[in-house]
Amino acid sequence: MSLALLITLLSPVIGGFVYGVERILRARMQGRVGPPLLQPFYDFFKLLEKRSMVIHSFHAFMGLMYLLGTWFSLYVLLSGGDILIAIFFHLLSLAFLVVGGFSVRSSYSILGSMRELLHMVAYEPVFVLAAAGLYLITGTFQISQILHSDKLPLLYLPLVFIALLLTLPSVLKKSPFDVAEAHQEIIGGPEIEYSGKFYEAIYTAKWIEYVYAFFFVFLFAGGSWWLGALLVLLSFFLVNLIDNATARVNFRQMVAFHWCVLIPLVVINLMLLALWRS
Amino acid sequence: MEKVVWALILIPWALALAVFISPWHRLRQAITFLSLPVLVYLTYLLSDGSLPLLIHTPHWVSQLITLYDFLLLFYFLYQGLKFRSFLVSVLSLFQIFLLVWVLLILPHREGAELLVDRLTLFMYWIVATVGTLISIYATKYMEQENLERENRFVSVLLWFLGVMNFAVSVNNLEWFFALFETTTLASYVLIRFRWDEISIKNALRALWMNQVGGIAILLAILFAVKYYGVYRFTEILAIKGHLISMVPLGFLAISALVKGAQMPFHRWLLGAMVAPTPVSAILHSATMVKIAPYLILRLSPVIKGTLLAKLLIITTGFVFVSAGLLALTQDNFKKILAYSTISLLGLMMLTGAMGSSTAVLASLLLILFHAVVKALLFMEAGVMEKLFKAKYLEDIRRLVERAPVTVFFVSIGFMSMTIVPYGIFVAKWLTLEEASNFLSHGAYVGSIIFVATGGVILTLLYFKIIGVMTRKREEFFRFRLEKLPFVYLFSTVPLVVFTIVGSIFIALLSTKLINPVVSQVVGSPAPIKALGLTLQTGVSELYGWQIVGAFTLLLIVPVCAYFIHFSGTDRVFTYTCGERVELNLGTYDFLCISQVEPLVETVSVALFVLTLVLGGGLV
Numbered sequence A: 001m002s003l004a005l006l007i008t009l010l011s012p013v014i015g016g017f018v019y020g021v022e023r024i025l026r027a028r029m030q031g032r033v034g035p036p037l038l039q040p041f042y043d044f045f046k047l048l049e050k051r052s053m054v055i056h057s058f059h060a061f062m063g064l065m066y067l068l069g070t071w072f073s074l075y076v077l078l079s080g081g082d083i084l085i086a087i088f089f090h091l092l093s094l095a096f097l098v099v100g101g102f103s104v105r106s107s108y109s110i111l112g113s114m115r116e117l118l119h120m121v122a123y124e125p126v127f128v129l130a131a132a133g134l135y136l137i138t139g140t141f142q143i144s145q146i147l148h149s150d151k152l153p154l155l156y157l158p159l160v161f162i163a164l165l166l167t168l169p170s171v172l173k174k175s176p177f178d179v180a181e182a183h184q185e186i187i188g189g190p191e192i193e194y195s196g197k198f199y200e201a202i203y204t205a206k207w208i209e210y211v212y213a214f215f216f217v218f219l220f221a222g223g224s225w226w227l228g229a230l231l232v233l234l235s236f237f238l239v240n241l242i243d244n245a246t247a248r249v250n251f252r253q254m255v256a257f258h259w260c261v262l263i264p265l266v267v268i269n270l271m272l273l274a275l276w277r278s
Numbered sequence B: 001m002e003k004v005v006w007a008l009i010l011i012p013w014a015l016a017l018a019v020f021i022s023p024w025h026r027l028r029q030a031i032t033f034l035s036l037p038v039l040v041y042l043t044y045l046l047s048d049g050s051l052p053l054l055i056h057t058p059h060w061v062s063q064l065i066t067l068y069d070f071l072l073l074f075y076f077l078y079q080g081l082k083f084r085s086f087l088v089s090v091l092s093l094f095q096i097f098l099l100v101w102v103l104l105i106l107p108h109r110e111g112a113e114l115l116v117d118r119l120t121l122f123m124y125w126i127v128a129t130v131g132t133l134i135s136i137y138a139t140k141y142m143e144q145e146n147l148e149r150e151n152r153f154v155s156v157l158l159w160f161l162g163v164m165n166f167a168v169s170v171n172n173l174e175w176f177f178a179l180f181e182t183t184t185l186a187s188y189v190l191i192r193f194r195w196d197e198i199s200i201k202n203a204l205r206a207l208w209m210n211q212v213g214g215i216a217i218l219l220a221i222l223f224a225v226k227y228y229g230v231y232r233f234t235e236i237l238a239i240k241g242h243l244i245s246m247v248p249l250g251f252l253a254i255s256a257l258v259k260g261a262q263m264p265f266h267r268w269l270l271g272a273m274v275a276p277t278p279v280s281a282i283l284h285s286a287t288m289v290k291i292a293p294y295l296i297l298r299l300s301p302v303i304k305g306t307l308l309a310k311l312l313i314i315t316t317g318f319v320f321v322s323a324g325l326l327a328l329t330q331d332n333f334k335k336i337l338a339y340s341t342i343s344l345l346g347l348m349m350l351t352g353a354m355g356s357s358t359a360v361l362a363s364l365l366l367i368l369f370h371a372v373v374k375a376l377l378f379m380e381a382g383v384m385e386k387l388f389k390a391k392y393l394e395d396i397r398r399l400v401e402r403a404p405v406t407v408f409f410v411s412i413g414f415m416s417m418t419i420v421p422y423g424i425f426v427a428k429w430l431t432l433e434e435a436s437n438f439l440s441h442g443a444y445v446g447s448i449i450f451v452a453t454g455g456v457i458l459t460l461l462y463f464k465i466i467g468v469m470t471r472k473r474e475e476f477f478r479f480r481l482e483k484l485p486f487v488y489l490f491s492t493v494p495l496v497v498f499t500i501v502g503s504i505f506i507a508l509l510s511t512k513l514i515n516p517v518v519s520q521v522v523g524s525p526a527p528i529k530a531l532g533l534t535l536q537t538g539v540s541e542l543y544g545w546q547i548v549g550a551f552t553l554l555l556i557v558p559v560c561a562y563f564i565h566f567s568g569t570d571r572v573f574t575y576t577c578g579e580r581v582e583l584n585l586g587t588y589d590f591l592c593i594s595q596v597e598p599l600v601e602t603v604s605v606a607l608f609v610l611t612l613v614l615g616g617g618l619v
Helices: A002-029 A039-049 A057-078 A083-102 A107-138 A158-171 A196-219 A225-245 A251-277 B002-021 B025-048 B059-082 B086-105 B118-145 B147-167 B173-194 B197-227 B233-238 B247-259 B267-274 B277-284 B288-303 B307-328 B333-354 B357-388 B404-415 B423-438 B442-469 B486-504 B506-522 B544-563 B597-615
Strands: B053-055 B114-116 B529-531 B534-536
Touching (some): A002 A196, A002 A225, A057 A196, A083 A196, A083 B423, A083 B442, A083 B544, A107 A196, A107 A251, A107 B423, A107 B442, A158 A196, A251 B442, B025 B118, B025 B147, B086 B197, B118 B277, B118 B357, B118 B486, B147 B288, B173 B247, B173 B267, B173 B277, B173 B288, B197 B267, B247 B288, B247 B307, B267 B277, B277 B333, B277 B357, B288 B307, B288 B333, B288 B357, B288 B506, B333 B357, B333 B423, B357 B486, B357 B506, B404 B442, B404 B486, B423 B442, B423 B486, B423 B506, B506 B529, B506 B534
Antiparallel strands (some): B529 B534
């Protein structure tokens, strides 16, 4: 429990480092040198000194709430409780970002919030079904018990794992599923109207989401934590590779890919496994 | 105890009569206010007693009901002929024919005609609280709409409560048919209330669609008598082991699907929105459509695990998802609410058909919270319509600037249907965990996919609307809460309070109050425990700190939005890429989804037929 609290409190720092590594990795993939490792933190301090400009206080306040909500949902995940509850808590934190984005009269922000919801429509069912898969293997929904299970979920749920890997781009808003931010198109979506300290909050929340998303990959190794760490590294590399190698799709293609490819993939795995068992 | 039951059934009729004949508005309002304490007290009296209660009645009551049946059907026939509705007339004639046939073969056997168990009591509680609050609300609503016809309107609403109480306490299937058709009559009268062309058209549609449900019940009685020789719920439930035939149960399930406005029979509920808003509120929450999950729960012990139950799971699960999808394409606020009711009714019946104790618990939680929340949302829709002239999504743009309290209530209503840690979420969570136990069955895999995808679609829908409402141009400098009439606040605030308090104490609510109902429906209680605020199920836990944390996060928002104004910061306009354009901001209309509507209807018809033919064993 105290480990969970420690990781949760440190999660912005961890996420910041991950983001720093990611920027270097991405640069190397593109044949560039890239920024220093600590660049996200330099950005962080630079943003603190900026003049704060807000559209209205409700909007700015929702940015702060998004940070708080994401942080809380990460603690719910790490504290070892129910995995489904943790998934739905993420939705709660997303709600703050979305309502914030909707509350200003800016076409980019509103479009982005709507697309943010469509992201959720795409990846949420895959996560729920993956949780059901973990339950099928370990016999529990409690994360603390999944982490001490002597079975290796990856071995029984290969298709579910692949599906989860392919949803990660849409959770983390990476190409090809980055329609909600789409910098060239709607210039960051719901983030566009935040600046200064308030953008800081959004920025940090994004780092926390890194920890949140990759923890699900970690769960697929069950009790063997070293393998889990390896899986996280591999998936991190893969997500960035996909991010660099693909172009953005539109939201219909995104939802269609998740619903018509990934969900059936998960279901086939679950049904075959359950039939084999019974 | 028997007297209390009769009082619960008959007092609303008496109050309705009193409202109808009283000449002054204030007096009518006072009588309507009276219904709340009276019904709550009577229901409370019943809660202490030993249940289930089987009530025998003298023979003349049965004969009276039969006579009433014929009168009702002839009235339907008259309406069909008067408005030249072919379907209504033909269906009434067919019903009369079937009823005569039923009476000819019905064996006369002594038995209890009324059955009051915990499930009935549960429905009494909903009627006594939510139903009466809606009636109270209606007195004010009609004052603003048409004071001259207020007495008719409110008295029909009150009478409807009595009918509903009666309908959930009958044991005899023939009586159940009579009450089923009486609720049809009540909805017909209410939908027709404005007497314009479209009201009459929609009322007739509601009439014939529900008549199809009535025919299904009559056929169910015929086959029940033919195959089992019985015609009472208790006797059907008492048939142990393998049932000889599923035909009667298949027909009863069909009547539940029709009453619950499941696709393709969903249009009658959509049509109900032409009536004054309290009608929608009462049809969607406390009465009418709730008969559908009630009937499925009644039958769940005998249909559990059968092919019928599995097909019901798939049919209702399909409706849960597709009604949510179709709701995305709508722009009328009441229509969106109607679609979401259809969708959630699907979920209630899905969990009811699963039939295990945890699933039934989930179903009951859904019925309870859905009744409260839908009543709240429809009443707020009425407030928005009457006070702020907002009916369509484009009218409710930036409503928060004019009506922050209404927006707050509506947001709570919407969020309570999707987000942690509200009651409906808990029910969904229980369903998901229960379905995970049976992943080798196609139907249960179906149910988990439907619950997961349907849930996110409804979240998308509700946040789309919240997003339109909470949009603002600038800071609130002169921020004022709008003034709402006392009656409106009196009828909505208790529902908001219950939604929040009930969700915080969800563990106690489900173990202490709902679980006794579950154990009478299923035979054994759900394996849940309450530790303080923590809800423990067999396989996992919903911690109290999670519930409290989520509520703190959610309720901080309106409070702080009111008080916090970052005063040291500069105000700017939104970024428009340097363009100076007039903005007219709407929201996604999802018209791409309406292309699949014919497909959805075709599939739902196919599923309906499959449920009847394969589930009912007609092959």
